[in-house]
Amino acid sequence: MKSNGSARFEAARGPPRISIRPPPLPMLPPGGGSSRKSGFPSGENPVVWLPMHAPRFRLRHLARLAFFLPLAVAAQTPAADSALRFYAWPPPADHPHANGPDFWDWRPEAAPSEAASLVDLRHLNEEVAGQHGWVTRRGDKLFLGDGRPVRFWAVNTTGNAPLPELTRLARELARRGVNLVRIHGGARKSLLDFRSDRLDAVNPAVVDQMHRAVVAARAAGVYTFVSNSFFIIELKVKASYGLEGYTQAWLDAHPGQQVPFGLVFLNDRLRAAFKGWLREFVTAPNPYDPRRTPLGRDPSVAVIEILNEDNLFFYTFKPETWPAEQRALAGRKFFDWVARKHRQPGDPDPAATVRRVLAAWDSPLPEDDLARPSLALVNAGGMVAASTRNARRLADQIEFLGEVQRGFHAEMTALLRDSGFGGLVSPSNWHTAAPAVLLDLEHDTYRPGDIIDRHAYFAPAIAREKVKHRIGVGDTFLGFSVLARPAASPTNVRQMADFPGALSEFAWVNYNAAGVEGPLLAAAYFSLVDFDVPVWFALGTKLWHDQLAKWATGRPSVLGQFPGAALLFRRGDVAEAPVVVREGRTLASVYRREPARLMPPRGFDSTRDDAATAAGPAGAGRGALDPLAMMVGKVQHTYADDADEISPRLAELIDRKNGRVTSATGELVTDWHRGLATIDSPRSQGAAGFLRSAGRIELRDLAFESRNRFGTLLAIALDDRPLAQSQRILLQVGAVDRPAGFATEPVKLAWQGGDYTGHRIVATGGLPWQVERIQATVTLKSAAGRVLSATALDENLRARAAVAGADRGTDYVLPLPPDSLHVLLQLRP
Structure with missing residues (x-):
């Protein structure tokens, strides 16, 4: 129904004033003042947590160095979030860490007898994954080959183990309700063979690992989400690759700039190499399959991901970190695009067109060079900076980069289709520098594929000298329950109308004793909004972790909760809600950097992103909407110039006074x-x-x-x-x-x-x-x-x-x- 305005959440002006105190003092209400009854018994007083910072990012964060902090303001306006409280849980005096009689030992067998299990969800899966054909989509729904609708309760794993071990793992996951595994990591996270000096060398270990994993999963009725195509952070450019400007002298002088973020979209040589890797990956015969079926023709492969965690709109997009030759090549593409877009009949040549446009932009940059010709590209931080003088230039650049990225994904999707792949294509999954401004453009570039994917984590505050996958002695932390600040939950999703959605990585990041809440909340709220592919991060190749890792899914509080949670989600026990918000937003408005009215939590992983990066307001351009709408029902967006549809029931169902x-x-x-x-x-x-x-x-x-x-x-x-x-x-x-x-x-x-x-x-x-x-x-x-x-x-x-x-x-x-x-x-x- 059309909004009459009554359901809008109108944000108050100015930041909230929050009094922050350590436990066990009582909780203070938004705006400070006297304490209020929190509803918690003595000794269970929460801590108010509401950081607000401007976005900032440094490449050293991706090098896993620095002091890392948790998920901050989750893409909400300050006022929209100020009534929500984050409880530091539990206080040290009541923290159950010391060994004692209040705990019992969890001792699962490594290879249990399936026949003796009284609860076994294997029957929910097909006898063999893909036995009826490809997983396909119709609108925003997914279907098996026999036409039955399907949701995937999934988990990430590496697949880097012998086939019998992977077969055992898939069987045990199926018994607990899993029907899809995302194969990510292991031998290497990228198809490029880094041992070689050649840019076209494919890593045979990655291909072999994927072949084993697909065959093992298929036998348990478990589909595969292929993710090992390309992970940019694994790529360190070598001079022998022949990429323009990356000479040995330049690499020696710039040791921290060897990861070419964003370059695969703009460099023709690297792009061609990528196509070669992908083609070989999906067409190589599978030696573990009796029919030697390639990945690209195996219906048990539900999803192939093109690119993991790289784009042209996150803070890692910094052309200034490339050699000058690369900046000039990318600038030439921008020059040619501007000349084509703005050409008028009277322009004698492209340079005249661009000269006129530069004058209209009124924002020249030092590397603009009409003689070369080349136009400088602003980094992602500059694209979302609060500036009006260069607004017209940035609008053109954002449109240009969107076309480039969309074209890349369209080209790779066409390659997969030409190889015979009939399943789902997931172009990518990454964040943007300012979601309210750029995330819809990022997701528009995924539309040549079939599924709109992103990553989301709920992270406690963690500090360490050097961030790593394992949790170590000396690490300090605060633990939080998402139930005290529900707008920050990774289960809050805003979906593109007519497209299925995925979270190919999501988790409650360790250490957080409250993480046991995750599986049940995920199953319930993903079922509510009919979300298609939530993928827990992560398992290795063993069912149970043997140590406390950053993303340990194989533990009693997570994997131990899978049977009930998976059945609830896959069976749809929580009824599907109607659409309560549908926001119409044109691409032209995105190019003009007009913010969206509502965004999901940014959901950064605290092992790589600090609070400054994770902070940032949602759009308030036409009046920000209450983020808790995502817990009421479906929240969607379109690219049409339609009036926003907002359910009048939001005001009734979101009771901020009573929390x-x-x-x-x-x-x-x-x-x-x-x-x-x-x-x-x-x-x-x-x-x-x-x-x-x-x-x-x-x-x-x-x-x-x-x-x-x-x-x-x-x-x-x-x-x-x-x-x-x-x-x-x-x-x-x-x-x-x-x-x-x-x-x-x-x-x-x-x-x-x-x-x-x-x-x-x-x-x-x-x-x-x-x-x-x-x-x-x-x-x-x-x-x-x-x-x-x-x-x-x-x-x-x-x-x-x-x-x-x-x-x-x-x-x-x-x-x-x-x-x-x-x-x-x-x-x-």
Whole structure:
């Protein structure tokens, strides 16, 4: 429906004034002043976290050096976000890090017997992935080859292991509900063979790794998302490649500028080499396949990604870091484009056209050279700088770069189609310097493909001398729950109308004890908006991590939560919401740098992006919209000059006074004052967050009570019936986990202008993983006399022990076992 303006979120002027204090002082309301009741018991007081900084980026961040901070303001306006609170959780005095009786050892078998598992979701997958043909799209929906609609619950892995090991991994993932793996990393993250001095040399280890991974996944009914085409950060230019200006003398003089960000779009030689790598990659016969089917003709390959994390619109686009010869070549392309676009009948030659345009731009740059000819390109930071004098020049440059990038992706997509590939093409997935200004243009350049992809993380505050994949002794951190600042959740998505969406990398970055909230929230909110391909980051080639890594998915609090979460998401237990915001935004307005009204959280990964880079307001050009709309229903955008459509129900469903947002379906509620989310659908009901302080949680068919300070609880029907009628119910519990021996000490952290009591890691620990003992009770309403058995399951989803419950009036009450994450209930009809 058309907006009457009543549902718009009108931002107040000026930044919010927030008083920041370390725990255990009470929370202060936006605007400062006296404290208010937070709803948390004593000792559970939160910390307000609301950094605001101007965007800035340095290449050394990508070299993994510096002091890294977390996700900052998540592409919202200050006023739109000021009512949301980020809780530093938990305070050191109550942090469950020390070894003790409150934890139990998680000891899964490396190669369990599948026959003994009481919960196995393998049947959700096809017998063999791709057996009915290619995965295709119609509008914004994905379909299997037999026409059935499909969503993918997916995980990143490397595929860098022998075939039997990969086959075992795929089988275990399928049992837990996974139906797609993104193969990323491993032997190398790029097809170029860096051991060779030739630019056209393809790394055979990468090709072989992908061939093994595809065959292993296919046998488990698991599709593959191919990601090893090109990862720019792996490329260090050699003089022998013959790229103009990259002489040995220049490389020796510029050791920090060997990664040519953005150059593949503008340099013809590098672009031609890229086409050669890609062609060989998708046409090489697969020796592990009895029919030797190439990747480009294998229907079990659902998605092929062209380019990982590189573009012309992020801060890494800095032509000044290229040799002068490269700047001149790119400048010549810009010159020719300007001459073509602005040519008038009376212009005697291209130089006359450009001379007239330069005068109209009124913003000459030192490297503009009509004799060469060449026009200088402004870096990405300059493209989004608050400047009006060079607005016309920047509008032309942004349009030019958009055409270049779109043309690159169209050319590579055509190559894949010519090679016989009938699946989905994902052009890329990267951020822009200012999402409200440039992200829609970035995504427009993906339209030659089939899927609109990006990356998003929820990151705690982490400081270290040298950022690395592993978490080390001496690292300091603060942990946060996304439930206290829901607008920052990576599950908040703004989708392009008529295109499916993907998050080919998303995670709650470690260390964050509240990360156990992730799987259940992701399943629920992605289901709400019918999101297509969320891909957890990441696993290696083992099912369970043997150490605490930055992106450790193979742990009880994440992978251990997959069975219930995957079934909820793939089956669509949370009803699909209607579109509540549809923003019409033309490309011409994007070229003019007019901001969008609403953007998803920037979702930067704190291992590479600092708070300054992650900060930045959403658009306020026509009135910023409340970011919590993405938790109410679908938020879409188009490239048409249509009036924005905004549901008038937003004002009703987003209750900022009481700190609550309710989905348009009524099945999801997030209460950020309580730090609690609830799911109340016919087949799946549960809660995530600060369970102990929530007290008794009442849902339509059951109730939860927990003495665990933080965690998740879910009841889900395994037989597709509503819970009230189900005869097989899985109870799934999520609790804080850590490696055995992991320990911290309190430390004062000065951060974002405030002083905090955080944590310093004194021991990283190791196997086994340990899980906080469960202290919770589940009540099944009106189920007295129906429960035949309650069985606690072990780490491999096999029977461990019977659990005793009892009828109480018309209900059935079950105290959950302290050392199991899953309980299977069998009930009478």
